[in-house]
Amino acid sequence: xxxxxxxxxxxxxxxxxxxxxxxxxxxxxxxxxxxxxxxxxxxxxxxxxxxxxxxxxxxxxxxxxxxxxxxxxxxxxxxxxxxxxxxxxxxxxxxxxxxxxxxxxxxxxxxxxxxxxxxxxxxxxxxxxxxxxxxxxxxxxxxxxxxxxxxxxxxxxxxxxxxxxxxxxxxxxxxxxxxxxxxxxxxxxxxxxxxxxxxxxxxxxxxxxxxxxxxxxxxxxxxxxxxxxxxxxxxxxxxxxxxxxxxxxxxxxxxxxxxxxxxxxxxxxxxxxxxxxxxxxxxxxxxxxxxxxxxxxxxxxxxxxxxxxxxxxxxxxxxxxxxxxxxxxxxxxxxxx
Amino acid sequence: xxxxxxxxxxxxxxxxxxxxxxxxxxxxxxxxxxxxxxxxxxxxxxxxxxxxxxxxxxxxxxxxxxxxxxxxxxxxxxxxxxxxxxxxxxxxxxxxxxxxxxxxxxxxxxxxxxxxxxxxxxxxxxxxxxxxxxxxxxxxxxxxxxxxxxxxxxxxxxxxxxxxxxxxxxxxxxxxxxxxxxxxxxxxxxxxxxxxxxxxxxxxxxxxxxxxxxxxxxxxxxxxxxxxxxxxxxxxxxxxxxxxxxxxxxxxxxxxxxxxxxxxxxxxxxxxxxxxxxxxxxxxxxxxxxxxxxxxxxxxxxxxxxxxxxxxxxxxxxxxxxxxxxxxxxxxxxxxxxxxxxxxxxxxxxxxxxxxxxxxxxxxxxxxxxxxxxxxxxxxxxxxxxxxxxxxxxxxxxxxxxxxxxxxxxxxxxxxxxxxxxxxxxxxxxxxxxxxxxxxxxxxxxxxxxxxxxxxxxxxxxxxxxxxxxxxxxxxxxxxxxxxxxxxxxxxxxxxxxxxxxxxxxxxxxxxxxxxxxxxxxxxxxxxxxx
Numbered sequence: 001x002x003x004x005x006x007x008x009x010x011x012x013x014x015x016x017x018x019x020x021x022x023x024x025x026x027x028x029x030x031x032x033x034x035x036x037x038x039x040x041x042x043x044x045x046x047x048x049x050x051x052x053x054x055x056x057x058x059x060x061x062x063x064x065x066x067x068x069x070x071x072x073x074x075x076x077x078x079x080x081x082x083x084x085x086x087x088x089x090x091x092x093x094x095x096x097x098x099x100x101x102x103x104x105x106x107x108x109x110x111x112x113x114x115x116x117x118x119x120x121x122x123x124x125x126x127x128x129x130x131x132x133x134x135x136x137x138x139x140x141x142x143x144x145x146x147x148x149x150x151x152x153x154x155x156x157x158x159x160x161x162x163x164x165x166x167x168x169x170x171x172x173x174x175x176x177x178x179x180x181x182x183x184x185x186x187x188x189x190x191x192x193x194x195x196x197x198x199x200x201x202x203x204x205x206x207x208x209x210x211x212x213x214x215x216x217x218x219x220x221x222x223x224x225x226x227x228x229x230x231x232x233x234x235x236x237x238x239x240x241x242x243x244x245x246x247x248x249x250x251x252x253x254x255x256x257x258x259x260x261x262x263x264x265x266x267x268x269x270x271x272x273x274x275x276x277x278x279x280x281x282x283x284x285x286x287x288x289x290x291x292x293x294x295x296x297x298x299x300x301x302x303x304x305x306x307x308x309x310x311x312x313x314x315x316x317x318x319x320x321x322x323x324x325x326x327x328x329x330x331x332x333x334x335x336x337x
Numbered sequence: 338x339x340x341x342x343x344x345x346x347x348x349x350x351x352x353x354x355x356x357x358x359x360x361x362x363x364x365x366x367x368x369x370x371x372x373x374x375x376x377x378x379x380x381x382x383x384x385x386x387x388x389x390x391x392x393x394x395x396x397x398x399x400x401x402x403x404x405x406x407x408x409x410x411x412x413x414x415x416x417x418x419x420x421x422x423x424x425x426x427x428x429x430x431x432x433x434x435x436x437x438x439x440x441x442x443x444x445x446x447x448x449x450x451x452x453x454x455x456x457x458x459x460x461x462x463x464x465x466x467x468x469x470x471x472x473x474x475x476x477x478x479x480x481x482x483x484x485x486x487x488x489x490x491x492x493x494x495x496x497x498x499x500x501x502x503x504x505x506x507x508x509x510x511x512x513x514x515x516x517x518x519x520x521x522x523x524x525x526x527x528x529x530x531x532x533x534x535x536x537x538x539x540x541x542x543x544x545x546x547x548x549x550x551x552x553x554x555x556x557x558x559x560x561x562x563x564x565x566x567x568x569x570x571x572x573x574x575x576x577x578x579x580x581x582x583x584x585x586x587x588x589x590x591x592x593x594x595x596x597x598x599x600x601x602x603x604x605x606x607x608x609x610x611x612x613x614x615x616x617x618x619x620x621x622x623x624x625x626x627x628x629x630x631x632x633x634x635x636x637x638x639x640x641x642x643x644x645x646x647x648x649x650x651x652x653x654x655x656x657x658x659x660x661x662x663x664x665x666x667x668x669x670x671x672x673x674x675x676x677x678x679x680x681x682x683x684x685x686x687x688x689x690x691x692x693x694x695x696x697x698x699x700x701x702x703x704x705x706x707x708x709x710x711x712x713x714x715x716x717x718x719x720x721x722x723x724x725x726x727x728x729x730x731x732x733x734x735x736x737x738x739x740x741x742x743x744x745x746x747x748x749x750x751x752x753x754x755x756x757x758x759x760x761x762x763x764x765x766x767x768x769x770x771x772x773x774x775x776x777x778x779x780x781x782x783x784x785x786x787x788x789x790x791x792x793x794x795x796x797x798x799x800x801x802x803x804x805x806x807x808x809x810x811x812x813x814x815x816x817x818x819x820x821x822x823x824x825x826x827x828x829x830x831x832x833x834x835x836x837x838x839x840x841x842x843x844x845x846x847x848x849x850x851x852x853x854x855x856x857x858x859x860x861x862x863x864x865x866x867x868x
Contacts, residue, residue: 030745030747031744031747031751032751036750036751037746044478052472055471083373083374084373084553085374085469150585150588158588158592159592166592166594167580168578168594172365172556172578172594175558282585283585284554284579284582286553286554286555287554290554291553294371299747
């Protein structure tokens with residue numbers, strides 16, 4: 001186990017350096033630079049441009065800039081944002097809890113509904129439920145997020161229904177310290193009356209919107225994995241032994257069908273943690289997706305580099321966790337000492 | 338960046354509960370994005386000015402809310418010497434600084450604060466010059482470093498600006514956001530504490546609202562400054578609920594989650610007009626959208642060719658199709674809200690036949706060119722691609738073949754400056770200080786060729802007029818010179834002037850006294866809520 005972890009972390013090192021190179025190079029390959037964008041339509045004289053680039057530290061040869069960057073990264077310093085002048089690390093971890101909270105809720109929503117739906121569809125293959133579910137899954141998967149979110153807002157957030165708030169993380173009139181950054185927890189800690197319910201109601205629509213595609217993917221994946229397993233010999237044997245159908249499906253079939261499903265969930269989590277740009281924009285959700293896009297469009301080099309590096313790091317850790325989970329589910333792939 | 342300036346006395350009231358907050362008057366503004374910071378001299382974005390200079394700070398002189406007229410603010414009066422080289426400002430007494438968790442002022446506003454605020458931007462050796470990046474793009478963009486020779490504190494309540502050359506728009510420049518006055522005492526304290534950048538992040542001003550807390554991409558909270566020199570604001574708390582998507586802002590306005598929203602979607606305007614809970618305010622924007630030819634490249638160096646192409650453009654179709662009614666045809670290079678606007682100018686009426694004849698006369702046949710379409714939305718051009726397509730079709734009707742090109746925004750701005758650029762560029766400008774010089778000299782002056790003068794047009798009779806207008810201090814004479822300049826511009830046609838936007842501002846019915854700011858900003862002092 002320990003050896004597995006060490007190997008995995010060792011494998012992360014070259015990936016990590018690869019990402020520093022790519023993120024450093026890609027953002028610089030984009031046309032335009034921070035100084036030009038700072039000046040906008042107003043324009044900037046070549047002399048002032050050179051002065052600004054020197055001020056921002058971009059006048060040195062590119063290899064030198066890269067080496068300085070890597071040296072800083074190795075010391076845990078991701079630099080300061082060119083726009084706000086705040087440390088990138090601080091900005092990232094101020095916004096990341098919002099993304100994490102939403103992603104967790106969306107994955108819970110998708111898994112809790114997607115897994116049973118997929119199992120039932122597989123067991124009742126060819127039934128009306130199966131057809132409806134697979135049809136809905138396809139619709140959900142191809143739904144334009146922007147449209148879907150606006151439809152939900154118009155239906156549920158404005159009069160006459162007004163069941164849920166339009167956007168944000170909590171009613172704007174609540175004002176308390178947020179030690180954890182997770183609004184559900186902070187609202188509970190604040191002790192303010194109604195704060196938790198406000199935070200929860202603000203999560204409903206973004207969770208549904210962000211969870212829709214993962215829900216469709218998980219339902220389809222579960223169904224096809226279950227179908228494959230259900231036709232295996234050992235399932236037939238279990239049935240022949242006279243085991244209760246719930247035991248056959250729940251223990252014998254599901255456990256084996258879960259491997260590809262978990263893989264897919266792991267990949268989905270990775271994607272969500274990178275920030276859900278559209279969902280965050282529509283629901284005014286202060287997460288890292290929107291922050292990354294803003295940073296790219298402003299050519300905020302340190303924020304883009306730092307953000308990519310951190311997201312990549314988190315995705316790698318999620319992937320390792322998923323691999324560890326395989327072992328828990330299926331003893332055949334448990335790692336020996 | 339979550340910075341909770343934490344709970345000062347009034348902050349606690351805001352915090353207490355929804356019921357408590359309902360007693361105090363709270364106005365919620367669904368703003369479109371996060372500010373870059375809270376020092377307006379460091380940035381150029383309207384979003385930043387809305388969050389800083391327009392609520393927290395004052396300037397020596399200010400624009401009367403809703404107009405481009407200048408009124409006294411921190412300076413009560415000012416004198417200008419006859420040669421136009423010395424401006425002496427007599428400062429207001431008894432102006433209180435805001436008290437925050439970090440700072441309790443020991444004195445009122447005085448000349449030291451004025452000198453600090455400008456010296457920081459102007460003097461490269463000033464200890465604060467390099468703090469927070471030290472890029473003072475507006476100060477530089479308005480040529481202030483070349484213009485200012487000296488800034489002198491005459492006494493505690495008198496400051497003198499000495500200029501290198503007369504500059505008639507100087508007073509208008511000092512009403513701009515970058516000229517906000519910061520506290521020198523606060524700056525000294527923060528420098529002593531080793532945290533000078535706090536001056537730019539946790540602002541202390543003399544303005545009507547003071548910052549209580551800011552949470553990036555989520556919310557900005559202000560409370561009314563109790564000792565504000567114009568009198569305490571009618572609303573007690575001001576909240577910016579940051580909401581990037583325009584359709585969602587509208588839904589929030591409808592649901593009563595905010596009182597005022599900027600930049601509505603043109604498609605939502607009709608529904609807003611019909612909504613009984615919403616007042617839809619409108620005003621012509623302080624901007625112009627234009628198509629700039631390259632006057633250095635044949636055949637566009639010939640004014641007759643440019644004129645012919647202008648005559649071929651059906652501007653009304655553009656107003657209908659691109660602005661969906663939220664625009665007005667532009668005939669001059671400055672908007673009608675600016676003084677010296679030449680009403681007498683006759684616009685190039687849409688006439689493809691005359692256009693064709695003019696082109697033939699000029700000996701131009703089978704003309705092939707390009708139309709540059711901006712990749713971003715701007716008030717002066719909400720859909721450049723569509724606009725380019727309409728112009729392309731209009732030109733095709735007179736036998737001119739135009740290809741539409743576009744680049745990523747930064748690249749677009751850069752490449753369009755090039756003197757040997759092919760094709761005509763769609764771009765625009767929003768006024769900074771309500772002065773005609775800010776349009777005519779910046780966009781059409783000879784200094785701007787290869788830069789902000791996208792038409793690469795340097796025409797001596799025009800240049801002489803605008804240079805002369807720069808040094809005349811009599812406003813009527815200046816207006817006359819600018820009117821003549823507009824006539825020359827129209828004859829020479831370096832641009833096709835397309836449109837001025839019409840700015841719509843939806844507010845809830847209970848909001849009173851909100852005025853549209855011609856500069857595109859949002860000013861909440863003077864605004865009230867009637868429950």
